[in-house]
Amino acid sequence: MNRAMKLNAAAHSTAILGDSTRVDTTVAIEFAASWKPLITSKINAAAIVTVSDYAAEFLKTRFPETAAKVHRIYNGVDLSRFHPVDFGSGIPAIVSIGRLIEKKGFADLISACALLTGRGYDALVMGFQPFLWDFGGSWGDANTHQVKGVLDTPAAADGLKLMKSLLAYAPNDGPNMDYGKALEAFTSGSTAMAMNYFAFYPKIVKDMGPKAGFFVTPGHGDKHFTSLGGQGMSISTKVAPEQQKLAKDFIAWFLKRETQEKWVKKEAGFTANVEILNSDAFKKATPYNEPFSRSMGNIQDFWNVPSYNELLSASVQRLGEALDGVKQPIEALHLIAAEHERIFKEGDQATKAAGTK
Numbered sequence: 001m002n003r004a005m006k007l008n009a010a011a012h013s014t015a016i017l018g019d020s021t022r023v024d025t026t027v028a029i030e031f032a033a034s035w036k037p038l039i040t041s042k043i044n045a046a047a048i049v050t051v052s053d054y055a056a057e058f059l060k061t062r063f064p065e066t067a068a069k070v071h072r073i074y075n076g077v078d079l080s081r082f083h084p085v086d087f088g089s090g091i092p093a094i095v096s097i098g099r100l101i102e103k104k105g106f107a108d109l110i111s112a113c114a115l116l117t118g119r120g121y122d123a124l125v126m127g128f129q130p131f132l133w134d135f136g137g138s139w140g141d142a143n144t145h146q147v148k149g150v151l152d153t154p155a156a157a158d159g160l161k162l163m164k165s166l167l168a169y170a171p172n173d174g175p176n177m178d179y180g181k182a183l184e185a186f187t188s189g190s191t192a193m194a195m196n197y198f199a200f201y202p203k204i205v206k207d208m209g210p211k212a213g214f215f216v217t218p219g220h221g222d223k224h225f226t227s228l229g230g231q232g233m234s235i236s237t238k239v240a241p242e243q244q245k246l247a248k249d250f251i252a253w254f255l256k257r258e259t260q261e262k263w264v265k266k267e268a269g270f271t272a273n274v275e276i277l278n279s280d281a282f283k284k285a286t287p288y289n290e291p292f293s294r295s296m297g298n299i300q301d302f303w304n305v306p307s308y309n310e311l312l313s314a315s316v317q318r319l320g321e322a323l324d325g326v327k328q329p330i331e332a333l334h335l336i337a338a339e340h341e342r343i344f345k346e347g348d349q350a351t352k353a354a355g356t357k
Contacts, residue, residue: 051075112169114185114194117323118178124316124323125302126227127195128163133300134220135159140303140337145344152333159220160322160329167323175323186212197229198295199268201288214288216295228301272296303340307347314339 048070050056060067116127132138137156140147167174171190173181179196186194187207195217204212217226235247253259260276263269264285270292276282283290303311315336322332 112192114182114191123178129227131159133225147337147340152337157330228299
């Protein structure tokens with residue numbers, strides 16, 4: 001209370017004639033209280049630098065004899081002289097210097113990263129997978145379907161802990177953000193970074209142009225993986241052989257290089273053709289093609305089995321509980337492992353039963 005009264009009195013004593021003497025912000029009060037040392041230092045100072053026109057005018061009016069020494073230099077960077085670096089040259093970092101007070105906007109600035117955490121379908125699993133794999137974890141043994149002791153490891157739990165900790169830097173919807181929400185948060189300026197699939201990036205380029213950059217999901221140590229997206233092509237054995245042949249002919253045509261070269265020129269048209277991926281023509285075609293090309297060497301996927309939906313649902317529920325603080329990360333992984341093995345066992349029994357009919 002005494003300090004506040006002292007600062008308020010200082011604000012009144014230093015007010016410029018003709019201006020309001022009420023100072024209702026902490027920044028203005030502290031500035032008013034701190035000008036007195038300038039009386040003794042202004043003679044020896046080579047220059048007096050401030051960051052606003054208001055402060056510069058205040059100093060020039062209060063100390064007219066040293067007005068020529070006052071210089072206003074705005075905060076920030078002159079983008080006409082200093083251009084952003086190439087996002088593909090390394091892992092970008094967000095650096096901020098300022099006072100941790102609400103009026104300086106840090107509540108907005110700290111909303112730096114929108115992860116994929118949506119509970120509706122597969123967004124949460126796709127967002128978690130790079131943390132799982134980069135920390136040395138795995139969904140399980142693809143051959144034996146053993147999950148216990150493979151998924152629920154301390155290393156995998158550390159990856160989930162890191163993902164949860166990053167939600168402190170996410171927008172308000174951070175713990176439940178699907179692909180659309182993450183895209184909207186980024187294009188609206190609510191977040192500085194967003195995790196999403198490359199198929200959504202043409203819209204970002206349309207909406208933001210050169211203001212947005214694209215980079216590969218960061219790795220951890222010597223491990224660097226990212227989630228495979230999209231839907232594969234399937235041929236049902238229940239249809240007529242003639243129809244199966246037509247489907248196979250279409251796939252063969254679609255995978256031809258000349259077809260793929262035309263396909264990648266379409267909006268959000270991507271390819272797995274290594275020669276095209278490594279070509280300069282592809283990498284330079286869009287701002288996001290080069291990191292897409294590098295990502296293709298890091299891809300892994302969720303379970304590719306008939307019980308996909310059941311496995312996915314169990315994973316989303318338990319991972320969500322970990323992010324919400326209902327379960328500890330290692331506890332959530334134990335539950336997923338047990339439920340996945342149960343689902344696999346029931347699926348195997350159903351397959352055997354169908355085979356005996």
